[in-house]
Amino acid sequence: MFKNYLKIAWRNLVKNKGYTLINVGGLALGMAVTLIIGLWIQDELTYNSYFQNKTKIAQVFQSQTFNNETGTGPAIPRPLEKALREGYGDNFKHLVMVTWTGDRYLKYKETNLSRTGNCAQRETPELLDLQxxxxxxxxxxxxxxxxxxESTAxxxxxxxxxxxxxxxVSNQYDLMVTSVYKDIPVNNSFNDTxxxxxxxxxxxxxxxxxxxxDSWGNNSFQMFVQMADNANMDRTSESIRNVKKDLNEDTAEFNPQIFLFPMEEWYLRGNxxxxxxxxxxxxxxxxxxxxGAFVLLLACINFMNLSTARSEKRSKEVGIRKSIGSQRGQLIYQFLSESFLVVLFAFFIALVIVLLSLNGFNELARKEIAFPWSNPVFWGISLFFVLFTALLAGSYPALYLSSFKPVDVLKGTFKTGRYAGLPRKILVVLQFTVSVAFIIGTVIVMEQINHAKNRPVGYDKEGLIQIPTFSQDxxxxxxxxxTEFLSSNAVVEMSSSSSPTTRIWSNRGGxxxxxxxEGFQEDLAWTEVSPExxxxxxxxxxxxxxxxxxxATDSLGVLINETAKKYLGMQNPVGKFLKDDDEEDPGPPLKIIGVVQDMITQSPYEPVKQGVYVYDRFNNSSYYNLRLNPEKSSSENIAVVERVFKEHFPDxxxxxxxxxxxxxxxxxSExxxxxxxxxxxxxxxxxxCLGLFGLTSFVAEQRTKEIGVRxxxxxxxxxxxxxLSxxxxxxxxISCFxxxxxxxxxxxxxxxxxxxxxxxxWWIFLLAVVGAMGVTVLTVSFQAIKAAKANPVKSLRTE
Known part of the structure; x- marks a missing residue:
């Protein structure tokens, strides 16, 4: 029986090639988009799944409150390690201190590489379950x-x-290779280790x-834990919440709250x-x-609309079948089998589209998603996906077409009724409501990005490069x-800094x-810089x-930015002093010699943070900042800079x-x-538009004689x-409203x-409306003008 249904379905599809092409093409596009989005979502949801102990691993986080504003992050003080080991050690299978991921130079014979990694305590490979x-x-x-x-080795x-x-290592000390571990995949938090x-x-x-x-105020470290088999992460997190506040009175004013942040939430819920x-x-x-769901729905709506729109052409078929004994259930199965055949064709085409576009999608999304050929779960979900789509797309046409009364159809008195087209109109409204909403959303996203991009940066970033200086050399x-770089004529100015230009690495108070x-709790972005x-x-x-x-006194001078001037409450800051409030070991007072324009060093979507630029007395630079000669090409300048660099740092x-x-x-990201x-x-x-094109084509065909008479x-x-339009x-x-x-x-x-x-x-919404109207006019006009130009003799000669 099912085989017979498929034969009939195939004949109907071949007979009406135009509608079949629109149906299959629309569904294939919708399914391809849904498949690609599904693969992307699966990659996002399985982030960090490489680690077998994922559900037991957490990072120690800290919240601190400054002037009624609470900040949260992974930076913790070193004494916390001892406090957790001694007071709560039974709750942890592993507890490790790990440095921030950073660059170091690795040299073997003539090979010298720069790689990122960490210094970590002994149990770290066990905690991460490195292979x-x-x-x-x-x-x-x-x-x-x-x-x-493996790749570094x-x-x-x-x-x-x-x-x-x-x-x-960094021309500083020699280490012996004891292990080589498998590279951690890209979609993991430690992939750059x-x-x-x-x-x-x-x-x-x-x-x-x-x-x-023993410095509780120095939050320059990070810590990871793996819970013991019999320990509960939530209860442990709650029990350690006030450990820092209880053990150190000096930091109690900031109400430090310690808690465990599970690995499962690092990537997707880290804000x-x-x-x-x-x-x-x-x-x-x-x-x-x-x-993905809405795009698939749009494709299914096309199928529903075109199937029900052609109801009059199939009414006699339904009437004859019913008159010779076909039950309504059998007709429903027949129309669903036709829907299944269309969806199956569309699915295979969608697979081809996905395979052809996956590399480009990976490049755009910065992913390394591979097609899961050997994954039985994927194929099981795909089968369900095909059946669900066939049911979604074919259920309404099947129920609608199978409801025709054979007596009315065969006597020629069957009429679709004045409201027969109402469901199709509702579906078209739904289609374009989604499309217009997508247009508005995309325009707003791009406007937000451009709004931040056009924000004054505060410095000239063009022709500026930075060179890392992560070595004692x-x-x-x-x-x-x-002196060497300026003499090369490739550089017009140079400076050094303890942080990169586009980041803040250090914050200080006290x-x-x-x-x-009284009671003001300051939090200042701290950067040590050379005078230039x-x-x-x-x-x-x-x-x-x-x-x-x-x-000479400038060695104890500082520059502050405009935000810091307001933050510190200084009307005339030049000449004022910032004094260390450490009573036991106070440093020398720092004199404010100038105020610089605000520069964006963190997120361009956030306010500029109050910043202090301190004269680098202790050679704490991490970067050289070079302003290239604007009268020469960048490639020419870089070649000269590299030559000078290699003369002094050949290793x-x-x-x-x-x-x-x-x-x-x-x-x-945005x-x-x-x-x-x-x-x-x-x-x-x-x-x-494919659906609209098909409906317009059908309406024009349905009203051929009317157009001829007119x-x-x-x-x-x-x-x-x-x-027609x-x-x-x-x-x-209506969709726009x-x-x-x-x-x-x-x-x-x-x-x-x-x-x-x-x-x-308002113009964003107007643009979406005009765009939707324009697309509609273009889509409808093709069939409308074609019908309007047709020779009326051909359409009326059978009358």
């Missing part, structure tokens, strides 16, 4: 050991056996870390606002999930390198100043003066970043979302076009996540 390829899992047991990822040693070989160095080595070579053993978890990338998962050589309010910092960045001095080597890889590219990365939304919006509109009576092409334009107008308030509500809520945001203006 050891060579050597031992307990590879951090000895102070002079190092563990390497291959790059350093080639085909040589790496175990037991000695690697020189190319090496692991023992924590004890970090302590031995870094004095300030050793001195921070905190005023001490409360507020979500994160999970909003994009929901967003694209809704987009750079110590004490700043003045020499500045100062007093004239007029400081403002000049190299073309940073404007708005009050006072810049650093000068001619004034260190030459690396640099253009600041404008680094700054552009701040928009990368731009990817905007680009993907734009593509999916275009496809949604295309699917809607033309004989003198109707113009415009009259006929207007007759106005009903569809009315439906799209529905879509605008819905879009406004949703996008206004989305914008609330950005303190620096675009204002929703």
């Amino acid at each position: 050891i390829i060579k050597g031992e899992k307990d590879g951090l047991r000895e102070i002079n050991s190092i563990m390497l990822s 291959k790059a350093l040693f080639g085909d040589e056996e790496p175990i037991g070989k000695t690697v020189q 190319d090496y692991l160095i023992p924590w004890e080595q970090y302590l031995a070579t870094t004095e300030w870390v050793r001195n921070a053993e 905190f606002e005023n001490g409360k978890q507020t979500g994160g990338r999970i909003k994009y998962v929901w967003l694209f999930g809704f987009i 750079f110590s004490g050589k700043y003045d020499l390198m500045r 100062f007093t100043w004239e007029g400081k309010p 910092y403002a000049k190299s960045l073309n940073l404007k001095i708005v009050e006072g003066r810049d650093f000068s080597r001619e004034f 260190i890889p030459f690396e640099y970043d253009f600041i404008d590219e680094e700054y552009g990365e701040k928009f990368a 731009e990817r979302i905007g680009s993907l939304s734009g593509i999916f919006t275009a496809l949604a509109i295309l699917i809607s 033309k004989v009576l003198g109707a113009s092409v415009f009259n006929v076009w207007n007759m 106005k009903d569809f334009l009315k439906l799209v107008t 529905i879509a605008i308030p819905i879009s406004y509500y949703i996008m206004n809520g989305w914008l609330q996540d950005y303190p620096y945001r675009v204002i929703l203006e």
Whole structure:
């Protein structure tokens, strides 16, 4: 029986090639979009699934309150390790201190590489369940050991056996390779861990870390834990909440709250606002999930509309079948089998579309999604997906067509009724409501990105590069390198800084100043710079003066930004002092010599943070900042800079970043979302237009004789076009009126996540309306004009 249904379905599809093409094409596009979005969502939801202990791993987080505003993050003080081990050790199977991920130079013979990694305590490989390829899992047991990822070991040693070989780290100390572990996949939080160095080595070579053993106020560390088998993470998190406040009175004023942040939530729910978890990338998962569902719905609506629109052509078929004994249930099965056949064809075409577009999608989304050919779960879900889509697309046409009465049909008295087309009109309205909403949403996303991009940066990022200086080899050589670079004529100015231009690496408090309010808890972005910092960045001095080597007292001078001036409550800050309030070991007072223009160093969507730029007395630079010669090409300048660099640092890889590219990365996430939304919006509109094209074609065919009569009576092409177009334009107008308030509500809520945001203006909504109307007119006009120009003799000669 089912085989017979499929035969009939196939014949109907072949007989009506135009409608079949529209149905199959629309469904294939909709299903392809849904499949790609499904693969993207699956990749997002399985982030960190590489780690078998994912549900038991957490990072220790801390919330602190400054002037009634609570900030939350992973930075914790070093003494917390001892407090948790001694007071709560039974709750943890592993507890490890780990440095922030950073770059180091790894050298073996003539090979010198820059790689990212961490210094970590001995149990870290066990906590992360690293897959050891060579050597031992307990590879951090000895102070002079190092563990390497497979790709790093291959790059350093080639085909040589790496175990037991000695690697020189940042030209500072030698370590022996004890283990090689499998590279951690991209969709994981530790994917950039190319090496692991023992924590004890970090302590031995870094004095300030050793001195921070009892410093509760130095939040410069991070800690990870794996829960014991019988321990509950939530209860443990609650029990350690006040441990820092209880053990250290000096930091109690900031109400420090310690808690465990589960690995399962790091990636998708990592945002905190005023001490409360507020979500994160999970909003994009929901967003694209809704987009995928709606795009598929649009494609199904096309199928429903075209199937029911052709009801009169199939009414006699239904009447004859019913008259010879077919039950309504059998007819429903027949029409559903036709729907299944269309969806199955569409699914295979959708697979081809996905395979052809996956590489481009990965590049755009910055993913490494592979098609899951060997995954039985995927194929099981795909089968359900096909059946669900067939049922969704075919249920209404099957119920509608099978309801015809055979007596009326065969006597020729069957009429579809004046309201028969109402469901189709509702579906068209729904289609274009979704499409218009997509247009508005995409425009607002792009406007928000451009709004932030057009925000004054505060410095000149064009022609500015930064070179990392993560080695002792750079110590004490700043003045020499500045002279060399300036003499090369490739650089017009140079400075050094303890943080990159586009980041804030350090925040400090503990100062007093004239007029400081009682109980005020300051939090200042702290950057140590060479005297030429403002000049190299073309940073404007708005009050006072810049650093000068001619004034010896400037070694205890500071520059503050405009936001810091307001934050500190200083009307005339130049000449005022910032004094260390540490009674036991107060540092020298720092004199404010100038105020610089605000520069964006964090997110361009957030307010500029209050910043202090301190004269670098202790050579704490992490970057050289070079202003390239604007009269020469960048490639020419870079070649000269590299030559000079290699003359002085032959054993260190030459690396640099253009600041404008680094700054552009701040928009990368939103731009990817905007680009993907734009593509999916275009496809949604295309699917809607396919349906509209098919309906217009059917209406024109249905009213062929009417059009012929009208033309004989003198109707113009415009009259006929207007007759066929106005009903569809009315439906799209209704769609716009529905879509605008819905879009406004949703996008206004989305914008609330950005303190620096675009204002929703009327032209955005007008643009979407005009766009939808224009697309409708173009789509309808093709069939309408074709029908209007047809020879009326051909349509009337059978009368």
